[in-house]
Amino acid sequence: MHPAIVFLLGLGVGSLIAALAARVLVRRLFAKTRAAERRARAAERLAEIGGMTGGLAHEIKNPLSTIGLNAQLLGEAIEELPQDRAVDAETRHRLTRRLESLRREAERLRGILADFLAYAGEMRLDMAPADVNTAIEELADFISPQADRLGVRLRTETAAGARASVDVPLLKQALLNLLLNALQAFPAAALGGPRELIVRTTRGIDPDKKPIVRVHVIDTGPGIAPEIVERIFTPYFTTKSGGSGLGLATTRRIVEAHAGRVEVHTQMGKGTEFVVTLPACD
Structure with missing residues (x-):
C-alpha cells in the first residue's frame, strides 16, 4: 500500500x-x-x-x-x-x-x-409539561378582586406556546408570592401615578442555545431601594408589618428547584420587574 x-x-x-x-x-x-x-x-x-x-x-x-x-x-x-x-x-x-x-x-x-x-x-416536585399561560390566567382571575380593591389595573400579556415542565401548584405558589408582593407595594405609591400590574410571558433562547420561558411580573409601584434589593430573597427579611419574610425566599427556592432562576430589576419611583426563567418544553 x-x-x-x-x-x-x-x-x-x-x-x-x-x-x-x-x-x-x-x-x-x-x-x-x-x-x-x-x-x-x-x-x-x-x-x-x-x-x-x-x-x-x-x-x-x-x-x-x-x-x-x-x-x-x-x-x-x-x-x-x-x-x-x-x-x-x-x-x-x-x-x-x-x-x-x-x-x-x-x-x-x-x-x-x-x-x-x-x-x-424537602421539596418534592410532580413535574409534567404544562401551559404556563393557563397558570397565569388562573392566578389573574384569583387575584383580580384584590387588585380592584386597591385600584390597580391588572392585565396579562401571554406569548403563544409558553410551555414548560413544571409542578403547576408549586409554580402558582411562586408566582402568587410575586403578585402579592407587587400589590402590597401600591398603597405607598404616589396616588397620581399609574397603578398597573402586568404579568407577561415570553419565549427565548438561553446562552446554551436551549429554549426557555420567561414570566415577567411588572408593577408601576414605588420601586425597591438598593439596600433592600440585596436582601429581598433572604429568609425572614421583610419590610412589611406582619409579613413572614419567607414569600420571596420560597419563590426563589421553587424556581431553582425547577432548574430556573428569578431576577429582579427595579427603579425608585418607576416600579419593579421580577423575571422568572424556566426551561421550555415542546
Whole structure:
C-alpha cells in the first residue's frame, strides 16, 4: 500500500480515537461539574437553613413573650376571683380576652413553625409539561378582586406556546408570592401615578442555545431601594408589618428547584420587574 495512503489511514484512525477520547473526557468532566454543583447547592442550602435559625428564634420570641405574659395575668386574675359569689360580666369578659390572646398567639406560633418546616423541608416536585399561560390566567382571575380593591389595573400579556415542565401548584405558589408582593407595594405609591400590574410571558433562547420561558411580573409601584434589593430573597427579611419574610425566599427556592432562576430589576419611583426563567418544553 502506498505510504501516503497508510499515512492518511493512520491519521484518520488517530483522529477518530482522539475524538472518542475527547468525548469521554468531556462527559466525565461534565459529570464531575454537575456533581460539584450539587455539592455546592447542598452546602449553600445547609448554610441557608443554618442562617434561618436566628430569624426563627426572633420570630418565635415575640409570641412566646405574649403567651407568657397573658398566662401570668390570667393566673393572677383567677387567684383574685371571689369565692363567695358568681363572677361578674366584666371580669368574665376580661378573662375571655386573655384566653383569646393566648389562643391567637399560639396559632401564630404554629404558623411560624409550619412556615419554617415547609421551607426547610424537602421539596418534592410532580413535574409534567404544562401551559404556563393557563397558570397565569388562573392566578389573574384569583387575584383580580384584590387588585380592584386597591385600584390597580391588572392585565396579562401571554406569548403563544409558553410551555414548560413544571409542578403547576408549586409554580402558582411562586408566582402568587410575586403578585402579592407587587400589590402590597401600591398603597405607598404616589396616588397620581399609574397603578398597573402586568404579568407577561415570553419565549427565548438561553446562552446554551436551549429554549426557555420567561414570566415577567411588572408593577408601576414605588420601586425597591438598593439596600433592600440585596436582601429581598433572604429568609425572614421583610419590610412589611406582619409579613413572614419567607414569600420571596420560597419563590426563589421553587424556581431553582425547577432548574430556573428569578431576577429582579427595579427603579425608585418607576416600579419593579421580577423575571422568572424556566426551561421550555415542546
